[in-house]
Structure formats: C-alpha cells, structure tokens
Amino acid sequence: MSQNSGDLTAERQDLVVEDLEDLALGEDYALNPEYIDMVVSAADRGDTERLRELIEALHPADVADLMAFLSADYRQEVLAFIAPDALADILSELDTNIREEVLEQVTPAALARALEDLDSDDAADLVEDLEDDKRDAVLAAMSEIDRAGIRTSLAYAEESAGRLMQREVMAAPQFWTVGQAIDHMRQAGDELPDLFFDIYVVDPSYVPQGAVALSRLLKTRRDTPLAQIMEPVSEIPVDMDQEEVAYIFDKYHLISAPVTDPAGRLVGQITVDDIVGVIQEESQEDILALAGVSDAGRDATVMGVARSRFWWLLINLGTAVLASSVISLFEGAISKLVALAVLMPIVASMGGNAGTQTLTVAVRALATKELTSVNVWRTVVREVIVGLFNGSAFAICVGLVAAFWFHDPMLGVVIGMAMVINLSAAALAGIFVPITLEKMGYDPAVSSTVFVTTVTDVVGFFSFLGLAVLILL
Amino acid sequence: MSQNSGDLTAERQDLVVEDLEDLALGEDYALNPEYIDMVVSAADRGDTERLRELIEALHPADVADLMAFLSADYRQEVLAFIAPDALADILSELDTNIREEVLEQVTPAALARALEDLDSDDAADLVEDLEDDKRDAVLAAMSEIDRAGIRTSLAYAEESAGRLMQREVMAAPQFWTVGQAIDHMRQAGDELPDLFFDIYVVDPSYVPQGAVALSRLLKTRRDTPLAQIMEPVSEIPVDMDQEEVAYIFDKYHLISAPVTDPAGRLVGQITVDDIVGVIQEESQEDILALAGVSDAGRDATVMGVARSRFWWLLINLGTAVLASSVISLFEGAISKLVALAVLMPIVASMGGNAGTQTLTVAVRALATKELTSVNVWRTVVREVIVGLFNGSAFAICVGLVAAFWFHDPMLGVVIGMAMVINLSAAALAGIFVPITLEKMGYDPAVSSTVFVTTVTDVVGFFSFLGLAVLILL
Numbered sequence: 001m002s003q004n005s006g007d008l009t010a011e012r013q014d015l016v017v018e019d020l021e022d023l024a025l026g027e028d029y030a031l032n033p034e035y036i037d038m039v040v041s042a043a044d045r046g047d048t049e050r051l052r053e054l055i056e057a058l059h060p061a062d063v064a065d066l067m068a069f070l071s072a073d074y075r076q077e078v079l080a081f082i083a084p085d086a087l088a089d090i091l092s093e094l095d096t097n098i099r100e101e102v103l104e105q106v107t108p109a110a111l112a113r114a115l116e117d118l119d120s121d122d123a124a125d126l127v128e129d130l131e132d133d134k135r136d137a138v139l140a141a142m143s144e145i146d147r148a149g150i151r152t153s154l155a156y157a158e159e160s161a162g163r164l165m166q167r168e169v170m171a172a173p174q175f176w177t178v179g180q181a182i183d184h185m186r187q188a189g190d191e192l193p194d195l196f197f198d199i200y201v202v203d204p205s206y207v208p209q210g211a212v213a214l215s216r217l218l219k220t221r222r223d224t225p226l227a228q229i230m231e232p233v234s235e236i237p238v239d240m241d242q243e244e245v246a247y248i249f250d251k252y253h254l255i256s257a258p259v260t261d262p263a264g265r266l267v268g269q270i271t272v273d274d275i276v277g278v279i280q281e282e283s284q285e286d287i288l289a290l291a292g293v294s295d296a297g298r299d300a301t302v303m304g305v306a307r308s309r310f311w312w313l314l315i316n317l318g319t320a321v322l323a324s325s326v327i328s329l330f331e332g333a334i335s336k337l338v339a340l341a342v343l344m345p346i347v348a349s350m351g352g353n354a355g356t357q358t359l360t361v362a363v364r365a366l367a368t369k370e371l372t373s374v375n376v377w378r379t380v381v382r383e384v385i386v387g388l389f390n391g392s393a394f395a396i397c398v399g400l401v402a403a404f405w406f407h408d409p410m411l412g413v414v415i416g417m418a419m420v421i422n423l424s425a426a427a428l429a430g431i432f433v434p435i436t437l438e439k440m441g442y443d444p445a446v447s448s449t450v451f452v453t454t455v456t457d458v459v460g461f462f463s464f465l466g467l468a469v470l471i472l473l
Numbered sequence: 474m475s476q477n478s479g480d481l482t483a484e485r486q487d488l489v490v491e492d493l494e495d496l497a498l499g500e501d502y503a504l505n506p507e508y509i510d511m512v513v514s515a516a517d518r519g520d521t522e523r524l525r526e527l528i529e530a531l532h533p534a535d536v537a538d539l540m541a542f543l544s545a546d547y548r549q550e551v552l553a554f555i556a557p558d559a560l561a562d563i564l565s566e567l568d569t570n571i572r573e574e575v576l577e578q579v580t581p582a583a584l585a586r587a588l589e590d591l592d593s594d595d596a597a598d599l600v601e602d603l604e605d606d607k608r609d610a611v612l613a614a615m616s617e618i619d620r621a622g623i624r625t626s627l628a629y630a631e632e633s634a635g636r637l638m639q640r641e642v643m644a645a646p647q648f649w650t651v652g653q654a655i656d657h658m659r660q661a662g663d664e665l666p667d668l669f670f671d672i673y674v675v676d677p678s679y680v681p682q683g684a685v686a687l688s689r690l691l692k693t694r695r696d697t698p699l700a701q702i703m704e705p706v707s708e709i710p711v712d713m714d715q716e717e718v719a720y721i722f723d724k725y726h727l728i729s730a731p732v733t734d735p736a737g738r739l740v741g742q743i744t745v746d747d748i749v750g751v752i753q754e755e756s757q758e759d760i761l762a763l764a765g766v767s768d769a770g771r772d773a774t775v776m777g778v779a780r781s782r783f784w785w786l787l788i789n790l791g792t793a794v795l796a797s798s799v800i801s802l803f804e805g806a807i808s809k810l811v812a813l814a815v816l817m818p819i820v821a822s823m824g825g826n827a828g829t830q831t832l833t834v835a836v837r838a839l840a841t842k843e844l845t846s847v848n849v850w851r852t853v854v855r856e857v858i859v860g861l862f863n864g865s866a867f868a869i870c871v872g873l874v875a876a877f878w879f880h881d882p883m884l885g886v887v888i889g890m891a892m893v894i895n896l897s898a899a900a901l902a903g904i905f906v907p908i909t910l911e912k913m914g915y916d917p918a919v920s921s922t923v924f925v926t927t928v929t930d931v932v933g934f935f936s937f938l939g940l941a942v943l944i945l946l
Contacts, residue, residue, distance in 0.1 A: 029721050030842040061724045069847045170688075182655075185691040196688045197670055197728070214687040215643075215669045218658040248502055250753060251534045253746040255670070255728070272745050273726040276752060280723060283756035284837060287763065291833035292826065306859045309830050313863060314870075316826045320819040321874060327818070331811045338804045341814035345800070345930070346793040348818065353765065353789045357782050360764035364757060369503040374542045386779045390786060397787075401794060457818070 020057035031058075031065045039066060043077045052081045060086055064093035072101065079105060088114035092122045097300060100129055108134060112141035115150070119166040119194060121274065124153030161245050162238040164278070165259040165268035168193035171200045172226055174209055179222030181212075197255045197271065201230045206265045208233055208258045235260045238267055242278045247369070249275045286367060289445040290360060292316070315450050323348070323457035330465035333473055339406045340468050343415055347464045350394060351422035351456030358383050358430025359448045366438050367445070380431050387427025391420040414471050418464035422456060429455040493530035504531075504538045512539060516550045525554045533559055537566030545574065552578060561587035565595045570773060573602055581607060585614035588623070592639040592667060594747065597626030634718050635711040637751070638732040638741035641666035644673045645699055647682055652695030654685075670728045670744065674703045679738045681706055681731045708733045711740055715751045720842065722748045759840060762918040763833060765789070788923055796821070796930035803938035806946055812879045813941055816888055820937045823867060824895035824929030831856050831903025832921045839911050840918070853904050860900025864893040887944050891937035895929060902928040 026032040035054070042050040055063060055078060063082065067075050067090075079102060082090060087106070091099060091114065103111070103126070111130075115123040115138070127135055127150050139147050149167055156162025170192050172181050181199055185192060198211040210230030220229055234248055236259045248254065249272060259268040288294065292312030300308075327334075327344070334341050362379075365371035371379055395416035403412030433451045434444035499505040508527070515523040528536060528551060536555065540548050540563075552575060555563060560579070564572060564587065576584070576599070584603075588596040588611070600608055600623050612620050622640055629635025643665050645654050654672055658665060671684040683703030693702055707721055709732045721727065722745060732741040761767065765785030773781070800807075800817070807814050835852075838844035844852055868889035876885030906924045907917035 028842065029717060029724075030845065033845055033847045036847050059725065061726075068843070069845075182691060185688075186694065189692050192688070192692060194688075195686055195728075213668055214691065215658075215665070215667075218655060218687065218691075219662050219665060221659065244502060250749055251502075252532065253534075253749070255668075255746065272749065273728065276723055276726075276745065276749060279749065279752055280756070283753070283760065287756065287760050287837060288833060290760065291763070291829050293830045293834055302855055302858045302862070305855065306862045309827070309859065310863055310866065312830065313823060313826055313867060317819070317823060317867065317870060320822040323822070324815050324819055328815045331815065334814050335808060335811045338808045338814075341807050341811075341817075342797050342801045342804065344814075345818060345821065345934075346790070346797055349793040349796070349930075350786060350790060353786055354782070356764050357766045357785065360761060361766055364760060369501065370541070372503065372506055372542075374506045374509050382775050382778065385775045386782065389775070389779045390783055393783065394786060394790065397790060457822075461818075 020054060024058055024062060031062050031069070036066060036069050039078065040070070040074060043074055048081070051077065055081045056083070060089035061093045063090045064095075067098055067102070068095050075102070076105065084110060084113065085117065088117040088122075091126055092118065096129070099126075103130055103134070108137035109141050111138045116142060116146050119168065120149045120153055120268075121164055121166045124150050124163065128154060156238065159242045160238070161236045161240040161242065161259050161270060162268075164242055164245060164274050165236075165238070165270045166193060167268045168196075169200060169258070169266060169269045170196050170198075171202045171206070171208075171266055174201055174203060174225075174227045176201075176226050177222065178217055178220045178224045178226065178229070181217060181226060182222070193269070195271070196269070198233075198269075199226070200233070200258045200266055200269070201226050202266055207263075208235055208260065208266050211258070213255075233258055235264070236270060237262070243282055245270060246275050246278045246282060250279065282367075286363065286445040289443065290363065290449055292449065312450075316453075319450060319454045319457065322454060323461055326458050326461045327465065330461075330469065333465060333469050336473060337468065339402075339408070339411060340465060343402055343411075344461055344464055346398060347415060347418045347422055348457050348460035350398070350419060351426045351460045352453045354387065354390065354423050355426035355430045355452040355456045356449065358387075358427055359434055359444075359452050362431050362434040363444050363448060366434060371435070376435065380428075383427045383431045384424060387424045388420065391423030394423065395419040408472075410472055411468075414467045415464060417467055418460065421463040422460040425459040426452070426456045493527060497531055497535060504535050504542070509539060509542050512551065513543070513547060516547055521554070524550065528554045529556070533562035534566045536563045537568075540571055540575070541568050548575070549578065557583060557586060558590065561590040561595075564599055565591065569602070572599075576603055576607070581610035581614050584611045588615060589619050592641065593622045593626055593741075594637055594639045597623050597636065601627060629711065632715045633711070634709045634713040634715065634732050634743060635741075637715055637718060637747050638709075638711070638743045639666060640741045641669075642673060642731070642739060642742045643669050643671075644675045644679070644681075644739055647674055647676060647698075647700045649674075649699050650695065651690055651693045651697045651699065651702070654690060654699060655695070666742070668744070669742070671706075671742075672699070673706070673731045673739055673742070674699050675739055681708055681733065681737075681739050684731070686728075706731055708737070709743060710735070716755055718743060719748050719751045719755065723752065755840075759836065759918040762916065763836065763922055765922065785923075789926075792923060792927045792930065795927060796934055799931050799934045800938065803934075803942065806938055806942050809946060810941065812875075812881070812884060813938060816875055816884075817934055817937050819871060820888060820891045820895055821930050821933035823871075823892060824899045824933045825926045827860065827863065827896050828899035828903045828925040828929045829922065831860075831900055832907055832917075832925050835904050835907040836917050836921060839907060844908070849908065853901075856900045856904045857897060860897045861893065864896030867896065868892040881945075883945055884941075887940045888937060890940055891933065894936040895933040898932040899925070899929045 024032060024035050039051065039054050042054060058066065067078060070078065075098070087110065091102065094102060115126060127138065130138060139150065152167070153163060170185065172184070198213055199217065200208050201210045201212065202208055211233040212226055212230050216229055234252055234254065234257050236245055236248065236257050238259050238261050249257065254272065256269050256271045258266050259270055261267045292309070294308045362371060398419050399412035399416030402415045403409045429452045434448045437444040437447060497505060497508050512524065512527050515527060531539065536559070540551060543551065548571070560583065564575065567575060588599060600611065603611060612623065625640070626636060643658065645657070671686055672690065673681050674683045674685065675681055684706040685699055685703050689702055707725055707727065707730055709718055709721065709730050711732050711734050722730065727745065729742050729744045731739050732743055734740045767781045835844060871892050872885035872889030875888045876882045902925045907921045910917040910921060
C-alpha cells in the first residue's frame with residue numbers, strides 16, 4: 001500500500017491545482033488518505049511550492065481535517081503555508097487540542113487580524129482558548145469595538161445562548177415596508193451579519209415582535225409593511241443552556257432565532273449552523289458517557305487517554321468486588337456443586353444486558369423529553385412487563401440448557417427462577433436509576449450504567465446462589 | 474398529585490386563549506404535563522369548546538407531542554379538533570406509530586388537501602406510510618402535478634438525497650443581475666419553495682455553477698451580475714445516502730445545497746432543517762445499537778418492545794454459554810480452590826468495561842470519519858498501550874485486594890497477570906472488531922459489543938483459571 005501510494009505520489013507531481021481539488025476528497029467526502037500522503041511527501045522533499053498548492057486547493061474544513069491527521073512537526077510546516085485570510089476559518093474548525101497548539105504558534109497581530117474576520121461567537125471561542133498573556137496581547141491588537149464585543153461574549157456562561165449567539169443582527173422597525181428593508185440592507189453592508197436568514201422586526205425599545213424570512217421578503221411587494229408579513233418568533237433568553245436551545249431549534253425547525261436579554265431586548269441571534277454542532281456534541285457526549293469515556297480527542301496523549309478511562313474502570317472495580325463478595329457468601333455451596341460457578345455468570349450477564357437496554361432507552365427518552373411525569377408510570381409498567389416476559393422466555397431457554405448440560409432438572413428450575421428475578425430487577429433498575437438521577441439534577445447518561453450493572457450483578461448472583469442453597473443443597 | 478392537578482384544572486377553566494399559550498410549555502420548553510391534564514379533563518367532561526381552544530393554542534410540533542402522550546382514545550378526540558390547514562404540519566411531526574394510526578382515520582380527500590400544503594419531501598414521507606388502497610385513493614384525489622412529484626420522490630431509495638430533497642428550488646441563469654433575480658422572485662411567488670436560503674445559478678443545461686445566499690443578494694447593488702457574487706457549491710448527487718449528506722452539511726456548515734441527477738442537472742435542494750432531523754436520527758441509532766435495542770418508539774406495544782430486545786438477549790445468551798463452557802473446563806480447579814469462583818467475575822467484568830470503552834470511541838471515530846486508513850495503526854498502538862497501562866495499574870489494585878482477601882499472595886499474582894492479559898485483549902478487540910466490521914460493510918455500532926464482550930469473557934476466564942492451574946495447583 002505505502003509502496004504503491006509512493007509511486008502514485010511521484011507520478012502525480014505534475015497535477016495542476018484544479019486536479020488537486022478533485023483529488024482532495026475520497027468517495028465518502030472525507031479527506032483522501034492519498035492526498036495526505038502527497039502533503040507528507042511534499043513536506044519531506046522540501047517542495048514548498050507544491051505544499052502551498054496542496055493546501056490552497058482545500059476548503060478550510062478540510063485543512064483542519066488534514067492537520068488532525070498529521071503529526072505536530074508536519075502541522076507546523078503546513079501552518080506556514082496557510083493564507084492569512086484563511087487562518088480564521090481554519091482555526092474555528094480545528095479540534096481543541098490541535099487548536100491550542102496552533103494558537104501558540106501564531107503571532108498576536110496575525111491572530112487579531114484573523115479574529116476580526118469572524119462572527120463574534122466564533123471569535124470569542126478562539127480567544128477563550130488563549131493563555132492569559134497571549135489573550136491580552138491579542139485583544140490589545142484588535143479594534144476597540146471588536147475587543148468590547150469579545151469581552152461581552154466571554155461574560156456569558158459557557159454553553160449558554162449568549163456564548164452561542166452572534167451580536168450582528170438585521171433588525172427593522174415595525175413601520176418599515178419591504179422596500180425600505182431591502183434598501184437599508186443594500187446600504188448597511190458591513191454592519192450586517194455575514195450570512196443571515198431572517199429580519200427581526202422590533203419595537204422602539206428593541207423588543208422583537210416577529211420575524212420575516214428573507215425568502216418571504218423577496219416574494220412580497222415593496223410597499224407591504226413588514227408588520228403585515230412577519231411571523232411570531234421563539235425568543236431565546238441569553239442565559240439559556242445550549243442543550244435547550246438545540247431542543248427548541250430541532251422542535252420548531254428553526255433556521256435562526258433572536259436572543260433577548262432579561263428585559264426582552266434583542267441582543268443577538270443564533271443560527272442553525274451553530275446548532276448542528278451542538279446537537280452533534282450533545283449526542284456524542286451521551287454515547288461516550290454511557291460507555292464511561294470522556295472524549296480525549298484524536299490527538300490526545302496516551303497518558304491522557306489512559307487517565308480518561310481509569311476512573312470509570314476503578315468505579316467498576318468497586319462494583320465487581322461487591323459482586324464477588326456476594327459470591328463469597330456462598331463458597332460452601334459452590335464447593336459442593338461446582339456447576340453453580342459455571343452457570344452463575346450467565347444470570348449476571350443476561351441481567352446486565354437487559355438492564356443496559358432499558359437504561360439506554362430511558363436515557364434517550366429523558367434527553368429528548370419523551371419521558372416526563374405524564375408517562376413515567378406507564379413506562380415503568382411497560383418495562384417491568386417486558387422484563388417479566390423476556391425473563392420468562394429466557395428462564396425456559398437457560399433452564400433447559402442447564403438441566404441437560406448438568407443432567408439435573410432442579411438446577412434448571414433454579415437458574416430459570418433466578419433469571420426471571422434478575423431480568424425484572426434489571427427492568428426496574430434500568431428505568432428508575434436514570435429517572436432518579438435526572439430528578440436529583442445529575443446527567444443520567446454519565447452514571448446510570450454503573451448503578452444498574454451493580455444491581456444486576458448483585459441480584460443475579462444472590463438470587464441464583466441463594467435459591468440453589470434453598471432448593472438444591 | 475392527581476387530586477391537586479384536578480383542582481388546578483377546575484380553577485383554570487376561565488383562562489383565555491392567550492393564557493393557554495403561555496401555559497402550554499413548561500420551563501424546559503417541553504409540553505407542560507399540567508396542560509396535558511387539562512386536555513384529558515376537557516375530553517372527559519365532553520367540553521368540546523375548551524378542547525378546541527386548548528389544541529388551537531399549540532404549535533403543530535406541540536400538538537404532535539401531545540398526541541404522543543395521550544392514549545389512542547384521547548388521540549381520536551383531539552384529532553377531531555385539528556384545523557384542516559394545521560393537519561399537514563402536525564402529521565409530519567408525529568412519531569411513526571402514531572402517524573400510521575392517525576393516517577387511517579383521516580379521509581383521503583382531507584389528506585390529499587393536507588399533502589398539497591407540504592414541501593414535496595414531507596408529502597412523499599407521509600404517502601409512503603399509507604396502506605396501498607388508501608395511497609391510491611389519496612393520490613387520485615391530488616392534482617396531477619403534485620401526484621407526479623410524489624411519485625418521483627418515492628422512486629428514489631429510502632434514506633437517499635432524492636428522498637430528502639424538495640423539488641422546488643430558486644434557480645437563475647448566469648447572465649441575470651441581482652435586480653433581475655429580485656424582480657423574478659417577487660413575481661414567481663407560489664412556484665418558489667416556501668422557504669429558501671440560496672439562489673442556484675445554473676448554465677443553460679441547468680447544471681449548477683454556484684450559489685448566492687439571499688443575504689448576500691440583498692447586500693449587493695441591483696446591477697451586479699449574479700455570476701460575479703456567486704460562490705462555489707457542494708453538489709449532492711441524488712442517490713447519496715442521507716448519512717453522507719449530513720456529514721457534508723456538518724463539515725461545511727451548509728444551510729442548503731443543490732441536488733443533481735447523474736447528468737449533473739439541478740433536480741432539487743436539501744435544506745439544513747431536514748439535516749438536523751437526520752443527524753438526530755443517526756446518532757440516536759448508534760446509541761441504541763451499541764446497547765442492542767432498536768427504537769420501538771414511545772407508543773410501541775409491550776410485545777413490540779419485548780420482541781425488539783429479545784434477539785439481542787438471545788445472542789448474548791450464546792456468548793454467556795460460551796463463557797460458561799470455558800469455566801467448565803476448570804471445574805476441578807474451582808472445586809479445589811473456591812476463591813477462583815469468587816474472583817473470576819472481576820477479571821471478566823473489568824475486561825468487558827475496558828473493551829466497551831475502546832469500542833465506543835472507535836465506533837464514534839469511524840462514524841465521524843476521524844478514524845481512517847491514515848491513522849489506524851497509530852490508533853491501534855495507542856489503544857494497546859492504554860490497555861497495557863491500565864491493565865498494569867489494575868493488576869496491582871486487584872492483586873492486592875485478592876492477596877489480602879484470601880491471604881494468598883500467589884493468588885494476587887495470578888489475578889494480576891490475568892488482568893494485564895484481559896485488558897490488552899480488550900484493547901485489541903475493542904479497536905479491531907469495529908474496524909473489521911466497517912471494512913466488511915457492516916455497521917460497527919450494531920454488532921461490535923457482542924463480539925468484544927465475547928472476547929473479554931473468554932479471555933478473562935481462560936487466562937485467570939488457566940494461570941491458576943499452572944501456578945497455584
């Protein structure tokens with residue numbers, strides 16, 4: 001493979017820039033591995049002209065992707081060939097670890113220029129990642145207006161609507177007509193956001209009264225008053241958590257929404273492209289949290305990754321020792337009938353899997369607000385019936401397996417009973433643990449798994465071994 | 474609680490419609506449980522006037538939410554009070570199970586009218602859910618143009634760009650100026666999409682050459698040619714999978730994109746609001762698949778839910794029996810030293826957890842295309858080192874616990890060695906299983922877990938009990 005791609009790379013040194021653009025992305029629209037090889041080999045050859053062409057042929061998002069696939073040395077070489085006006089966009093796309101590394105290498109002056117090109121939300125995100133002295137230097141190199149804007153953004157809580165919004169909006173008084181709005185936009189130019197989708201119609205104290213989509217505006221006669229075609233808006237309070245903001249955007253299919261201060265005045269807007277990122281982030285967090293990992297990123301050090309997983313394993317060790325101490329209560333029984341040791345993991349493992357199924361569904365239903373006080377009892381009853389049903393079905397399967405394997409029908413009965421008990425316990429724990437954690441204000445995705453598997457391990461071993469002592473010995 | 478809310482409901486019968494709107498949503502912007510109680514109690518009292526007010530005060534998305542929280546009888550009552558022009562929007566928002574139920578109760582004529590209000594993608598989605606005779610009746614009741622449009626949509630594969638797109642687009646020839654485009658839009662009115670964000674500039678054979686954002690158009694002088702302000706576009710082939718489409722939208726922060734047929738001609742557009750739904754759906758699928766559940770929906774029957782979980786549990790039973798048969802190889806050893814039975818679940822459980830951590834990270838990295846042939850070896854090496862590192866750390870912890878618990882230092886050594894072996898196996902399986910499944914064309918989220926835990930159970934029991942036989946007995 002590497003032999004082959006080496007040849008290809010050599011062959012392709014005569015490709016012109018348009019060809020490079022076609023070659024950059026693979027069929028799956030991700031950056032082509034071969035293209036990354038070409039970058040590495042141009043860097044190794046010291047072919048700076050080629051390196052510049054290769055980098056200039058890429059969209060900023062793909063340059064960011066390229067950086068993530070390269071090691072730190074190559075990254076530094078690539079960085080030297082990024083055009084100053086592309087720097088801002090690339091910086092906003094980089095993974096956090098790499099961004100911090102790159103930010104250290106860019107001069108405060110270059111950074112200040114790049115930040116002035118960005119919307120206020122993206123600029124604030126970058127400034128936040130800077131170390132204190134560098135932050136001061138960069139802010140000092142910016143214009144007073146931009147500096148004040150970034151300071152305002154950073155004053156809002158992390159992951160709040162205020163941090164997500166851009167301050168640039170297109171607002172119009174209620175008495176304007178379509179024609180007046182269009183003429184204003186043509187003149188205002190740079191004061192307006194780079195890209196926007198709605199005009200917010202405001203009253204004299206700047207409180208939003210409605211919104212007019214640009215496509216609606218363009219389909220309407222010039223003399224129509226905005227007040228006549230505006231539609232009601234969902235206002236986003238500036239201190240709302242970004243998860244709530246994403247929920248509202250998704251629920252009402254919003255493209256943009258006005259952000260208001262506690263007095264109800266328009267202070268900025270959030271657009272859907274920021275929300276797509278939040279939605280990705282939040283479900284990513286849930287997936288990883290359920291498995292007990294925090295996202296250390298592509299470029300994390302081995303020690304960083306090991307540490308991010310250590311604590312979850314340590315908590316699970318506590319659980320496992322607890323389960324073992326339940327087993328140790330029955331050492332006498334096991335030494336009399338070793339079949340118990342052979343079969344006991346089946347009961348615990350089936351319980352663990354059934355519990356994980358229930359809790360995953362519950363965690364998602366809580367996250368999407370499909371599980372609330374209205375249907376909580378209906379859901380609990382349903383889960384318990386499902387637990388009893390699958391418990392009974394597997395009681396028969398496992399009971400038959402055990403009875404034939406060890407030629408002992410009563411052993412089959414015992415493991416079957418334990419299976420019904422443990423799958424019911426799994427259902428109860430799977431639904432009540434996440435609901436209780438949520439009620440107590442914890443994120444149910446983060447800690448439910450360990451509680452539920454503790455229940456299924458302990459109940460599984462205790463019911464199986466306990467019933468064996470009562471019935472078999 | 475229900476006593477109390479009964480009183481509140483009675484007290485609040487004098488609320489007017491504006492008050493109802495304020496009351497509809499709770500602080501978390503989800504439908505207020507109390508509001509649902511009010512609907513139920515109005516239905517119980519037969520207070521049709523109140524019921525109508527309660528339903529009319531809600532946004533279509535919230536009516537759909539209300540329906541999901543009600544039982545089928547109440548749903549039927551609510552349905553009677555939905556205004557014909559609100560029906561289309563509410564239908565697009567309903568959960569699949571409920572939508573099918575509601576569609577059966579609406580007459581073909583009413584449905585045909587509702588569908589004509591929707592964008593072609595949403596209309597096709599609804600028609601697809603109808604049973605054959607009803608579908609024919611509904612299509613027959615529609616205008617020829619709308620009917621042909623829906624037939625075309627349905628001819629594209631499910632989950633393809635063709636199915637996701639709407640056929641209505643705003644296209645303009647290259648030689649038009651900003652002013653001509655604006656004048657055209659003001660005249661075209663109904664032929665244009667309901668809501669759009671970009672004008673696609675096309676050549677005479679309708680091949681997209683670029684796009685102009687409406688906000689850009691409005692900021693530009695009327696005599697500027699579109700060709701001068703258009704930007705390059707990412708064209709979406711009509712047969713592209715929706716997961717790829719979502720990847721492109723997310724990567725390039727797109728708001729809308731032109732969809733092209735195999736000849737490169739513009740056939741429709743996809744807008745970001747459809748993509749937000751796809752992103753939610755795809756990560757939801759991954760979360761549930763990792764836990765071995767298919768989403769049966771809020772309103773699924775108990776049997777439906779039980780069945781959706783049965784198969785995964787059955788596969789896991791196979792795994793558990795396999796692990797048990799490994800244990801049964803060592804029955805002799807266990808009967809001599811019962812401590813082995815007490816400790817063995819610790820080794821298996823720690824391996825299972827470490828394996829799940831690695832595989833979850835790998836599954837996500839594959840889904841986001843952060844793990845490719847470029848960095849696969851680097852990732853494997855990193856995971857194995859993490860496995861060795863955490864394996865050694867827990868070897869010491871668990872070894873000490875075991876040695877003190879059973880007053881047997883060599884038992885501590887044995888379990889420590891088994892721990893290093895199993896956490897390394899967990900790392901290898903956790904990374905190679907999803908990569909191999911992906912290479913073979915399977916979805917790694919769906920089946921990785923069972924393979925990885927089989928490895929960690931078998932290796933865990935075999936290494937611990939095998940080493941015990943070699944060293945202790």
